[in-house]
Amino acid sequence: MDTRWLDREQLGAWVRLVTVMELLPGVLDSQLRRDAQLTHFDYYVLAMLSESPEHTLRMTAVAQRTGATLARLSHVVQRLEARGLLERFPCADDRRATNARLTEAGWQKVRDSAPGHVETVRQNVIDALAPEQVTQLREITDAILSRLDPDGARAALYTRYDAE
C-alpha cells in the first residue's frame, strides 16, 4: 500500500502543532511548579474537584475528566493526599469505589494558584489569537477529539464549558 504523504500546507500545520505540544506543557508546568508547587496535571485534578459539588468526585470521574489512567491518577492523588491538599474516603454506594475530596488547604491552593495559571494561558495562547481564531481553535480541537476519543468518554468534560 502506498503512503499518502502530507502536502506542504498539511506538513506546515502539523509541524507547528507538534512544536506547540512540545513546548506548551513545559511552560504551564514550570509556571505552576514555580508559583504553586504543582504540576499542570496536579492543578487539573484539584481544579476538577473544586468545580464539583461538595468538592468531591470518584476516582474514576476524575480520571475521565483529566484523561488519565486510574493508575496514574492513583499515584498523583496519593502524593496530593500526603501533602494534605485532598483526602480519600470509601464510597458508600459502591464499596469498590473511592471518593476524593478537596481539603480546605486544597481549596485554598486552587484559589491562590488559579489567577497566575489563567494569566499564563492568556499570555501564551488566548491573547495571541483573534476572537474568530478562538472559535476556530475550538472547532478544530473538537474535530481532532472526535478521532482521539471517538466514544466521547471525555466529552462530558469539555461539553460542560459550552454555551448553555
Next chain:
Amino acid sequence: MDTRWLDREQLGAWVRLVTVMELLPGVLDSQLRRDAQLTHFDYYVLAMLSESPEHTLRMTAVAQRTGATLARLSHVVQRLEARGLLERFPCADDRRATNARLTEAGWQKVRDSAPGHVETVRQNVIDALAPEQVTQLREITDAILSRLDPDGARAALYTRYDAE
C-alpha cells in the same frame, strides 16, 4: 490586581486544547513504540537527521529543531547510539561540538516507520479537518508559537515546511 478570567468560548477552546495535548502524544507514542520501538521524540530526532545533508547535524541543531534541552537530547542520543541507529563524532571546526549522524540502520528505520507514522497523523488529525481548517490550524499554531518561542529560535524548522 484582578484576574481577567476566560469567557465560555475561550474556556471551551482551552479545555479542548489541553485535552488534545493530553491524549495526542500518547497516541503517537504508542503507535511508534509498537511498530518501530521508538518514542515520538526518538522518531523526531531521527527524522531531523534524515532531512539534513549527510544525514548529519550538530547536537545543538537537533536540540533547536526538536525543542529539547541539550541535556534531554544527550540522554536520548546516547540510547539511540547504543542501538546503532546513529553515531556521534567530534566536530572538526569546533572541538566543543559533537555531530550526530544517522547510520544505515537508522536511515532504514526512518524509511520503515515513516508511512505508519504519517498514517497515524492523518487518521487522528489531518483527515479530521477540512482543508480550510488545516490552514487555520497553521495560522493559530503560528500565533501561539510567536508567544511560546518569541525569539523564533525554533522558527527555522517549521518555516522550512512552508511554500517556497
Next chain:
DNA sequence: TAAAACTAGTTGTAGGTACAACCAACGAGG
C-alpha cells in the same frame, strides 16, 4: 446460587524527562 466476567482501584517497576552541577573549549578585553 455459584461461576464467570467485569468494574474500581492500588502497587511495583521500568523507563523517560527535568534540573542542577559539572567539565572542556572558544573568544573578547586588558
Next chain:
DNA sequence: CCTCGTTGGTTGTACCTACAACTAGTTTTA
C-alpha cells in the same frame, strides 16, 4: 597571553508516567 564570561555537551539524581499484575467488590448468567 591570561583571565573572565559564554557556549557545547555530559552526567547524576529525583520525579513522573506507563504498563502489567494484582485485590476486592459488583453484576451477569446459566
